[in-house]
Amino acid sequence: MLSMICKYLNISYVCTVKPGIVNVSEKIEKMLNGVFFSSLAGETLIQKQLLSSTVKWQPEVFAGWLKKCNVGPPKCAVHNGMHYIHIRSGKVYIVVVTDSSNASPFVIVDYLHRLSEILTDLLGTPTPESLLDNIGLVYELLSESTCAGFPKLTDTTKLKPFLSSTVIQPNKSDDLLSMLPDNLFGIAEKEKREIPSQSSKKPLLNNKIETQKNEVYIDLIETLSVIFDASGNLMLCNIIGKLNVKSYLSGDANMTISFNQPNGELSQAITHSSVNKSNLPQDIKMQVSPGNFHALSYNLSNIGESVSMPFTLYSSIMPYPQDKMLTLSLKIHCDLPVRHPAMNLVGKIAIPECAVSASGISSLVNITFNHDRKRSEYCFSCPLFPGNSHHTVTVKLILSSWTAAMVFELDKVLLQFEAPMMCHSEIKITDLKVKSVNTSSLQINKWVRYLTFANSYEFYLKDDWFPHTEMI
Known part of the structure:
Protein backbone atom coordinates (compact mmCIF):
# COMPACT_ATOMS: atom_id res chain seq x y z
CA MET A 1 0.00 0.00 0.00
CA LEU A 163 21.25 22.33 18.41
CA SER A 164 24.59 23.07 20.02
CA SER A 165 27.02 22.30 17.18
CA THR A 166 28.36 25.18 15.12
CA VAL A 167 28.23 25.42 11.35
CA ILE A 168 31.54 24.84 9.54
CA GLN A 169 31.55 26.29 6.04
CA PRO A 170 33.33 24.14 3.38
CA ASN A 171 36.08 25.59 1.24
CA LYS A 172 34.63 27.50 -1.69
CA SER A 173 35.41 25.89 -5.02
CA ASP A 174 35.76 27.81 -8.23
CA ASP A 175 32.37 28.33 -9.79
CA LEU A 176 31.30 29.77 -13.10
CA LEU A 177 31.00 33.35 -11.84
CA SER A 178 34.53 33.32 -10.40
CA MET A 179 35.93 32.25 -13.78
CA LEU A 180 34.28 35.06 -15.76
CA PRO A 181 36.51 37.96 -16.87
CA ASP A 182 36.51 41.04 -14.66
CA ASN A 183 35.23 43.34 -17.37
CA LEU A 184 32.25 41.16 -18.31
CA PHE A 185 29.05 43.24 -18.72
CA GLY A 186 31.14 46.33 -17.94
CA ILE A 187 31.55 45.46 -14.25
CA ALA A 188 34.98 45.84 -12.71
CA GLU A 189 34.47 44.60 -9.16
CA LYS A 190 33.99 40.89 -8.55
CA GLU A 191 31.60 41.54 -5.68
CA LYS A 192 29.03 43.09 -8.02
CA ARG A 193 28.92 39.92 -10.11
CA GLU A 194 27.99 37.68 -7.21
CA ILE A 195 24.45 36.97 -6.10
CA PRO A 196 23.91 38.29 -2.54
CA SER A 197 22.64 35.10 -0.94
CA GLN A 198 24.97 34.72 2.03
CA SER A 199 22.15 34.65 4.55
CA SER A 200 21.26 31.08 3.59
CA LYS A 201 24.71 30.01 4.84
CA LYS A 202 24.23 31.44 8.31
CA PRO A 203 22.92 29.38 11.24
CA LEU A 204 19.59 30.44 12.67
CA LEU A 205 21.01 30.66 16.16
CA ASN A 206 24.44 31.73 17.31
CA ASN A 207 25.21 30.57 20.84
CA LYS A 208 27.60 33.50 21.29
CA ILE A 209 25.19 36.38 21.52
CA GLU A 210 27.94 38.97 21.73
CA THR A 211 29.21 38.12 18.23
CA GLN A 212 25.76 37.90 16.67
CA LYS A 213 25.04 40.38 13.90
CA ASN A 214 21.80 42.28 14.08
CA GLU A 215 20.53 41.56 10.57
CA VAL A 216 17.16 41.03 8.93
CA TYR A 217 16.75 39.50 5.46
CA ILE A 218 13.58 39.83 3.39
CA ASP A 219 13.28 37.33 0.52
CA LEU A 220 10.61 37.90 -2.14
CA ILE A 221 10.45 34.72 -4.25
CA GLU A 222 8.13 34.22 -7.24
CA THR A 223 7.32 31.15 -9.33
CA LEU A 224 6.40 31.96 -12.92
CA SER A 225 4.06 29.90 -15.17
CA VAL A 226 3.81 31.03 -18.82
CA ILE A 227 2.29 29.56 -22.01
CA PHE A 228 2.81 30.92 -25.54
CA ASP A 229 0.72 29.67 -28.47
CA ALA A 230 2.19 28.56 -31.79
CA SER A 231 2.02 32.14 -33.14
CA GLY A 232 4.03 33.54 -30.23
CA ASN A 233 1.06 35.15 -28.48
CA LEU A 234 0.90 35.08 -24.69
CA MET A 235 -1.90 32.76 -23.55
CA LEU A 236 -1.20 32.47 -19.81
CA CYS A 237 0.98 34.26 -17.30
CA ASN A 238 0.47 33.31 -13.68
CA ILE A 239 2.68 34.17 -10.70
CA ILE A 240 2.75 32.54 -7.28
CA GLY A 241 4.88 34.43 -4.78
CA LYS A 242 5.95 34.18 -1.18
CA LEU A 243 7.62 36.50 1.30
CA ASN A 244 10.10 35.01 3.78
CA VAL A 245 11.72 36.83 6.69
CA LYS A 246 15.00 35.70 8.26
CA SER A 247 15.78 37.43 11.53
CA TYR A 248 19.20 37.25 13.20
CA LEU A 249 18.24 39.63 16.01
CA SER A 250 18.66 38.69 19.65
CA GLY A 251 14.94 39.16 20.35
CA ASP A 252 11.54 39.98 18.90
CA ALA A 253 11.06 42.95 16.58
CA ASN A 254 8.14 44.88 15.09
CA MET A 255 8.31 45.08 11.29
CA THR A 256 6.43 47.05 8.62
CA ILE A 257 6.95 46.19 4.92
CA SER A 258 5.58 48.55 2.26
CA PHE A 259 5.02 47.59 -1.40
CA ASN A 260 4.46 49.40 -4.66
CA GLN A 261 1.47 48.70 -6.89
CA PRO A 262 1.98 45.33 -8.68
CA ASN A 263 1.13 44.51 -12.28
CA GLY A 264 -1.94 42.31 -12.58
CA GLU A 265 -4.63 41.45 -10.05
CA LEU A 266 -3.77 40.19 -6.57
CA SER A 267 -6.43 37.45 -6.64
CA GLN A 268 -5.35 35.70 -3.46
CA ALA A 269 -3.13 36.59 -0.50
CA ILE A 270 -2.58 34.32 2.50
CA THR A 271 -0.63 35.59 5.49
CA HIS A 272 0.60 34.16 8.76
CA SER A 273 -1.80 34.51 11.67
CA SER A 274 0.45 37.12 13.31
CA VAL A 275 0.54 39.35 10.19
CA ASN A 276 -1.75 42.35 9.89
CA LYS A 277 -2.86 42.42 6.22
CA SER A 278 -5.58 45.07 6.50
CA ASN A 279 -3.60 47.45 4.26
CA LEU A 280 -2.68 44.95 1.53
CA PRO A 281 -1.38 45.43 -1.11
CA GLN A 282 0.15 48.64 0.30
CA ASP A 283 1.88 47.16 3.36
CA ILE A 284 1.84 44.48 6.03
CA LYS A 285 2.79 44.64 9.72
CA MET A 286 4.04 41.82 11.93
CA GLN A 287 6.12 40.88 14.95
CA VAL A 288 8.93 38.44 14.19
CA SER A 289 11.15 36.29 16.39
CA PRO A 290 14.71 35.12 15.60
CA GLY A 291 14.66 32.48 12.87
CA ASN A 292 12.87 31.84 9.59
CA PHE A 293 9.35 33.24 9.20
CA HIS A 294 6.97 32.72 6.24
CA ALA A 295 4.93 35.91 6.22
CA LEU A 296 2.96 36.08 2.97
CA SER A 297 1.83 33.99 -0.01
CA TYR A 298 0.09 35.55 -2.99
CA ASN A 299 -1.20 34.77 -6.48
CA LEU A 300 -1.09 37.23 -9.38
CA SER A 301 -3.05 36.74 -12.60
CA ASN A 302 -4.01 38.76 -15.69
CA ILE A 303 -0.51 40.11 -16.17
CA GLY A 304 -0.65 42.70 -18.93
CA GLU A 305 0.92 41.93 -22.33
CA SER A 306 2.85 45.20 -22.07
CA VAL A 307 5.07 43.59 -19.43
CA SER A 308 8.27 42.30 -20.99
CA MET A 309 8.66 38.53 -20.71
CA PRO A 310 12.05 37.08 -19.65
CA PHE A 311 12.29 34.82 -22.73
CA THR A 312 10.77 34.75 -26.20
CA LEU A 313 11.27 31.98 -28.75
CA TYR A 314 10.96 31.66 -32.53
CA SER A 315 10.97 28.19 -34.05
CA SER A 316 11.13 26.59 -37.48
CA ILE A 317 10.87 22.91 -38.44
CA MET A 318 12.40 21.61 -41.67
CA PRO A 319 11.14 18.15 -42.74
CA TYR A 320 13.11 15.76 -44.96
CA PRO A 321 10.69 12.88 -45.69
CA GLN A 322 12.98 11.07 -48.14
CA ASP A 323 15.77 10.91 -45.55
CA LYS A 324 13.42 10.35 -42.60
CA MET A 325 14.93 13.34 -40.85
CA LEU A 326 13.71 16.50 -39.08
CA THR A 327 15.59 19.68 -38.17
CA LEU A 328 14.22 21.92 -35.40
CA SER A 329 15.74 25.40 -35.08
CA LEU A 330 15.07 27.54 -32.01
CA LYS A 331 16.01 31.19 -31.71
CA ILE A 332 15.84 32.15 -28.03
CA HIS A 333 15.95 35.78 -26.89
CA CYS A 334 16.59 36.75 -23.25
CA ASP A 335 15.18 40.14 -22.25
CA LEU A 336 16.62 40.14 -18.72
CA PRO A 337 19.01 42.93 -17.69
CA VAL A 338 22.63 42.47 -18.72
CA ARG A 339 23.83 42.54 -15.12
CA HIS A 340 21.38 39.86 -14.03
CA PRO A 341 21.50 36.98 -16.56
CA ALA A 342 19.34 33.86 -16.33
CA MET A 343 20.92 31.05 -14.33
CA ASN A 344 20.60 27.25 -14.61
CA LEU A 345 18.67 27.27 -17.87
CA VAL A 346 17.15 23.90 -18.85
CA GLY A 347 15.21 23.30 -22.07
CA LYS A 348 13.07 20.23 -22.78
CA ILE A 349 11.79 19.37 -26.27
CA ALA A 350 9.12 16.70 -26.69
CA ILE A 351 10.27 14.63 -29.69
CA PRO A 352 8.53 11.78 -31.60
CA GLU A 353 8.85 8.28 -30.17
CA CYS A 354 10.14 7.07 -33.54
CA ALA A 355 13.31 9.20 -33.13
CA VAL A 356 16.28 6.85 -33.41
CA SER A 357 18.92 9.47 -32.63
CA ALA A 358 19.09 13.18 -31.83
CA SER A 359 21.98 15.64 -32.00
CA GLY A 360 22.15 19.32 -31.17
CA ILE A 361 24.35 22.36 -31.64
CA SER A 362 24.05 25.85 -30.19
CA SER A 363 25.72 29.25 -30.09
CA LEU A 364 25.57 29.13 -26.28
CA VAL A 365 28.78 28.47 -24.37
CA ASN A 366 28.98 25.51 -21.94
CA ILE A 367 25.74 23.99 -23.19
CA THR A 368 25.11 20.25 -22.78
CA PHE A 369 22.62 17.99 -24.58
CA ASN A 370 20.91 14.80 -23.46
CA HIS A 371 18.52 12.44 -25.28
CA ASP A 372 16.05 10.88 -22.84
CA ARG A 373 14.62 7.97 -24.84
CA LYS A 374 12.30 6.77 -22.08
CA ARG A 375 10.47 10.08 -21.90
CA SER A 376 10.92 10.93 -25.60
CA GLU A 377 12.62 14.21 -24.70
CA TYR A 378 15.68 16.01 -25.93
CA CYS A 379 17.12 18.28 -23.25
CA PHE A 380 19.69 21.04 -23.24
CA SER A 381 21.09 22.89 -20.22
CA CYS A 382 23.35 25.87 -19.65
CA PRO A 383 24.49 27.40 -16.33
CA LEU A 384 24.23 30.97 -17.63
CA PHE A 385 22.21 32.66 -20.41
CA PRO A 386 23.42 36.28 -20.87
CA GLY A 387 20.83 39.01 -20.55
CA ASN A 388 19.71 41.09 -23.54
CA SER A 389 21.02 38.52 -26.02
CA HIS A 390 19.75 35.87 -28.40
CA HIS A 391 21.15 32.42 -29.17
CA THR A 392 20.19 29.52 -31.41
CA VAL A 393 19.63 25.85 -30.60
CA THR A 394 19.38 23.43 -33.54
CA VAL A 395 18.31 19.81 -33.12
CA LYS A 396 18.51 17.17 -35.86
CA LEU A 397 16.33 14.05 -35.49
CA ILE A 398 16.82 10.75 -37.33
CA LEU A 399 13.53 8.81 -37.49
CA SER A 400 12.76 5.12 -37.88
CA SER A 401 9.49 5.89 -39.72
CA TRP A 402 7.66 8.86 -41.20
CA THR A 403 4.11 9.22 -39.86
CA ALA A 404 1.59 12.03 -39.50
CA ALA A 405 1.46 11.42 -35.72
CA MET A 406 4.77 13.27 -35.40
CA VAL A 407 2.85 16.55 -35.73
CA PHE A 408 1.18 15.89 -32.36
CA GLU A 409 4.34 14.61 -30.66
CA LEU A 410 6.65 17.47 -31.66
CA ASP A 411 4.36 20.07 -30.11
CA LYS A 412 6.14 22.18 -27.47
CA VAL A 413 9.35 23.41 -25.86
CA LEU A 414 9.61 23.83 -22.08
CA LEU A 415 12.11 26.16 -20.40
CA GLN A 416 13.17 26.21 -16.75
CA PHE A 417 15.45 28.90 -15.31
CA GLU A 418 16.22 31.20 -12.39
CA ALA A 419 16.23 34.99 -12.59
CA PRO A 420 18.10 36.49 -9.59
CA MET A 421 17.41 40.02 -8.36
CA MET A 422 14.13 40.17 -10.27
CA CYS A 423 10.39 39.82 -9.66
CA HIS A 424 8.38 39.54 -12.87
CA SER A 425 5.32 41.08 -11.24
CA GLU A 426 7.52 44.14 -10.60
CA ILE A 427 6.52 44.08 -6.95
CA LYS A 428 9.10 46.07 -5.03
CA ILE A 429 9.61 46.67 -1.34
CA THR A 430 9.59 50.44 -1.13
CA ASP A 431 10.05 50.77 2.63
CA LEU A 432 11.18 48.48 5.44
CA LYS A 433 10.88 49.49 9.07
CA VAL A 434 12.24 47.27 11.85
CA LYS A 435 12.18 48.18 15.52
CA SER A 436 13.50 45.90 18.24
CA VAL A 437 11.08 45.23 21.09
CA ASN A 438 13.88 44.98 23.69
CA THR A 439 15.78 48.20 22.92
CA SER A 440 15.21 51.11 20.56
CA SER A 441 18.91 52.02 20.20
CA LEU A 442 19.83 48.76 18.46
CA GLN A 443 21.52 49.18 15.07
CA ILE A 444 19.77 46.83 12.61
CA ASN A 445 21.08 45.96 9.14
CA LYS A 446 18.23 45.36 6.67
CA TRP A 447 18.59 43.40 3.42
CA VAL A 448 16.07 42.77 0.62
CA ARG A 449 16.50 40.10 -2.08
CA TYR A 450 14.40 39.10 -5.10
CA LEU A 451 14.34 35.82 -7.01
CA THR A 452 12.13 34.39 -9.78
CA PHE A 453 11.84 30.70 -10.68
CA ALA A 454 10.27 29.46 -13.91
CA ASN A 455 9.44 25.76 -13.84
CA SER A 456 6.67 25.88 -16.45
CA TYR A 457 7.59 28.23 -19.30
CA GLU A 458 6.04 26.64 -22.41
CA PHE A 459 6.18 27.44 -26.12
CA TYR A 460 3.84 25.57 -28.46
CA LEU A 461 5.22 24.75 -31.92
CA LYS A 462 3.44 25.16 -35.26
CA ASP A 463 1.87 22.12 -36.88
CA ASP A 464 1.89 23.26 -40.52
CA TRP A 465 5.35 21.87 -41.33
CA PHE A 466 4.21 18.34 -42.22
CA PRO A 467 4.41 17.97 -46.04
CA HIS A 468 1.34 16.82 -47.92
CA THR A 469 3.18 14.08 -49.72
CA GLU A 470 2.83 10.34 -49.79
CA MET A 471 4.06 8.86 -46.52
CA ILE A 472 7.00 6.49 -46.64
Missing part, protein backbone atom coordinates in the same frame (compact mmCIF):
# COMPACT_ATOMS: atom_id res chain seq x y z
CA LEU A 2 2.82 2.39 0.88
CA SER A 3 4.59 1.77 -2.44
CA MET A 4 1.41 2.38 -4.47
CA ILE A 5 0.62 5.68 -2.72
CA CYS A 6 4.20 7.00 -2.94
CA LYS A 7 4.38 6.02 -6.61
CA TYR A 8 1.20 8.01 -7.22
CA LEU A 9 2.53 11.04 -5.32
CA ASN A 10 4.70 13.55 -7.14
CA ILE A 11 7.88 14.07 -5.14
CA SER A 12 7.46 17.86 -5.49
CA TYR A 13 4.20 17.54 -3.55
CA VAL A 14 3.95 20.15 -0.79
CA CYS A 15 2.17 18.87 2.28
CA THR A 16 -0.39 21.15 3.92
CA VAL A 17 0.42 20.04 7.46
CA LYS A 18 0.77 23.09 9.68
CA PRO A 19 4.27 23.97 10.97
CA GLY A 20 5.24 22.56 14.31
CA ILE A 21 4.93 19.05 15.67
CA VAL A 22 3.66 16.55 13.08
CA ASN A 23 0.66 14.66 14.44
CA VAL A 24 0.84 10.92 13.72
CA SER A 25 -2.07 8.54 14.12
CA GLU A 26 -1.83 6.33 17.19
CA LYS A 27 -2.77 3.35 15.04
CA ILE A 28 0.63 3.44 13.35
CA GLU A 29 2.79 1.18 15.46
CA LYS A 30 6.12 2.28 13.99
CA MET A 31 7.32 4.66 11.34
CA LEU A 32 10.99 5.06 10.31
CA ASN A 33 13.70 2.46 10.75
CA GLY A 34 16.50 4.76 9.60
CA VAL A 35 17.64 7.81 7.67
CA PHE A 36 20.69 8.21 5.45
CA PHE A 37 22.18 10.76 3.08
CA SER A 38 23.60 9.78 -0.31
CA SER A 39 25.56 11.70 -2.93
CA LEU A 40 24.25 11.89 -6.49
CA ALA A 41 26.78 9.21 -7.41
CA GLY A 42 25.45 6.80 -4.77
CA GLU A 43 28.10 7.27 -2.06
CA THR A 44 26.66 6.93 1.46
CA LEU A 45 27.56 10.05 3.47
CA ILE A 46 25.73 9.79 6.82
CA GLN A 47 23.36 7.15 8.16
CA LYS A 48 21.46 6.80 11.42
CA GLN A 49 19.49 3.86 12.81
CA LEU A 50 16.17 4.91 14.38
CA LEU A 51 14.37 1.60 15.03
CA SER A 52 15.53 -2.00 15.20
CA SER A 53 14.21 -4.47 12.64
CA THR A 54 14.54 -8.17 11.93
CA VAL A 55 15.46 -7.28 8.33
CA LYS A 56 18.56 -5.12 8.03
CA TRP A 57 18.43 -2.24 5.57
CA GLN A 58 21.44 -1.33 3.46
CA PRO A 59 22.21 2.02 1.80
CA GLU A 60 24.05 0.04 -0.91
CA VAL A 61 20.65 -1.05 -2.23
CA PHE A 62 19.77 2.58 -2.98
CA ALA A 63 23.19 3.08 -4.62
CA GLY A 64 22.45 0.12 -6.91
CA TRP A 65 19.21 1.76 -8.06
CA LEU A 66 21.09 4.99 -8.80
CA LYS A 67 23.48 3.16 -11.12
CA LYS A 68 20.75 1.20 -12.92
CA CYS A 69 18.24 4.02 -13.49
CA ASN A 70 19.20 6.76 -15.93
CA VAL A 71 16.23 8.95 -14.93
CA GLY A 72 16.86 8.61 -11.18
CA PRO A 73 15.87 6.02 -8.59
CA PRO A 74 12.20 5.16 -7.95
CA LYS A 75 10.51 7.49 -5.50
CA CYS A 76 9.47 4.55 -3.35
CA ALA A 77 11.02 1.11 -3.87
CA VAL A 78 10.87 -2.11 -1.88
CA HIS A 79 13.74 -4.51 -1.21
CA ASN A 80 13.40 -7.46 1.20
CA GLY A 81 10.31 -5.89 2.76
CA MET A 82 12.03 -2.51 3.38
CA HIS A 83 10.58 0.62 1.76
CA TYR A 84 13.12 3.21 0.56
CA ILE A 85 11.59 6.71 0.09
CA HIS A 86 13.71 9.68 -1.00
CA ILE A 87 13.80 13.27 -2.20
CA ARG A 88 16.65 15.25 -3.70
CA SER A 89 17.94 18.25 -1.74
CA GLY A 90 20.65 20.28 -3.44
CA LYS A 91 23.41 17.85 -4.43
CA VAL A 92 22.41 15.00 -2.09
CA TYR A 93 19.57 12.51 -1.67
CA ILE A 94 17.74 12.24 1.67
CA VAL A 95 16.41 8.68 2.09
CA VAL A 96 14.23 7.21 4.82
CA VAL A 97 13.74 3.47 5.34
CA THR A 98 10.72 1.77 6.89
CA ASP A 99 9.46 -1.81 7.11
CA SER A 100 5.92 -0.78 8.03
CA SER A 101 3.44 -0.91 5.14
CA ASN A 102 0.95 1.00 7.34
CA ALA A 103 3.22 4.04 7.71
CA SER A 104 1.69 7.28 6.42
CA PRO A 105 3.39 8.30 3.13
CA PHE A 106 2.11 11.85 3.56
CA VAL A 107 3.86 12.24 6.92
CA ILE A 108 7.06 10.68 5.55
CA VAL A 109 7.21 12.93 2.46
CA ASP A 110 6.39 15.99 4.57
CA TYR A 111 9.18 15.06 7.02
CA LEU A 112 11.68 14.74 4.15
CA HIS A 113 10.81 18.17 2.77
CA ARG A 114 11.00 19.79 6.22
CA LEU A 115 14.35 18.13 6.85
CA SER A 116 15.58 19.53 3.53
CA GLU A 117 14.39 23.05 4.44
CA ILE A 118 16.15 22.94 7.82
CA LEU A 119 19.43 21.80 6.22
CA THR A 120 19.16 24.57 3.63
CA ASP A 121 18.66 27.18 6.36
CA LEU A 122 21.64 25.90 8.34
CA LEU A 123 24.14 24.98 5.61
CA GLY A 124 22.98 26.66 2.42
CA THR A 125 22.58 24.28 -0.54
CA PRO A 126 23.24 20.77 0.90
CA THR A 127 26.35 19.21 -0.64
CA PRO A 128 28.40 16.14 0.34
CA GLU A 129 31.18 18.43 1.58
CA SER A 130 28.89 20.59 3.74
CA LEU A 131 27.22 17.55 5.31
CA LEU A 132 30.51 15.84 6.18
CA ASP A 133 32.00 19.07 7.53
CA ASN A 134 28.96 19.44 9.81
CA ILE A 135 28.34 15.78 10.62
CA GLY A 136 27.80 16.52 14.33
CA LEU A 137 25.10 19.07 13.55
CA VAL A 138 23.36 16.68 11.14
CA TYR A 139 23.30 13.90 13.78
CA GLU A 140 21.85 16.34 16.32
CA LEU A 141 19.21 17.36 13.80
CA LEU A 142 18.19 13.74 13.14
CA SER A 143 18.05 12.99 16.88
CA GLU A 144 15.97 16.03 17.82
CA SER A 145 13.54 15.78 14.87
CA THR A 146 12.55 12.15 15.52
CA CYS A 147 11.48 10.15 18.57
CA ALA A 148 11.70 6.35 18.34
CA GLY A 149 11.23 6.54 14.59
CA PHE A 150 8.39 9.08 14.67
CA PRO A 151 8.79 12.53 13.00
CA LYS A 152 8.51 14.83 16.00
CA LEU A 153 9.86 18.38 15.95
CA THR A 154 10.51 20.10 12.60
CA ASP A 155 9.74 23.73 13.40
CA THR A 156 13.06 25.61 13.15
CA THR A 157 12.11 28.21 15.74
CA LYS A 158 11.48 25.43 18.32
CA LEU A 159 14.26 23.15 17.14
CA LYS A 160 17.20 25.56 17.08
CA PRO A 161 17.66 25.86 20.91
CA PHE A 162 18.43 22.12 21.00
